[in-house]
Amino acid sequence: MTTTTRLVGRIKFDDELLRKDLKVLSALPAIKEQYDEFGSGTWINHSLYNRTGEWTDTLFSDYDHPPIQTQVGAATSYLSKSSKRASTPIV
Numbered sequence: 209m210t211t212t213t214r215l216v217g218r219i220k221f222d223d224e225l226l227r228k229d230l231k232v233l234s235a236l237p238a239i240k241e242q243y244d245e246f247g248s249g250t251w252i253n254h255s256l257y258n259r260t261g262e263w264t265d266t267l268f269s270d271y272d273h274p275p276i277q278t279q280v281g282a283a284t285s286y287l288s289k290s291s292k293r294a295s296t297p298i299v
Contacts, residue, residue: 226287229285232280255280257275263278
């Protein structure tokens with residue numbers, strides 16, 4: 209079986225706005241991650257949206273309602289807006 213890949217889109221970022229949001233992310237304290245047992249390396253999850261709206265909720269799961277913006281999402285408005293433009297939430 210042969211598969212081919214192709215580019216389906218590009219996200220153009222404003223470097224200065226992105227830099228500001230990345231600075232916010234880099235200042236967040238380390239928390240106990242749901243996936244700390246990641247096989248190799250370190251898993252760091254900063255949820256912009258999730259099922260509860262709590263930034264410390266790092267569980268990836270299905271849920272039956274629209275995603276709720278977390279405190280991290282509110283503090284990183286540029287990344288949050290960019291992610292909403294680039295994807296459609298699966299509900």
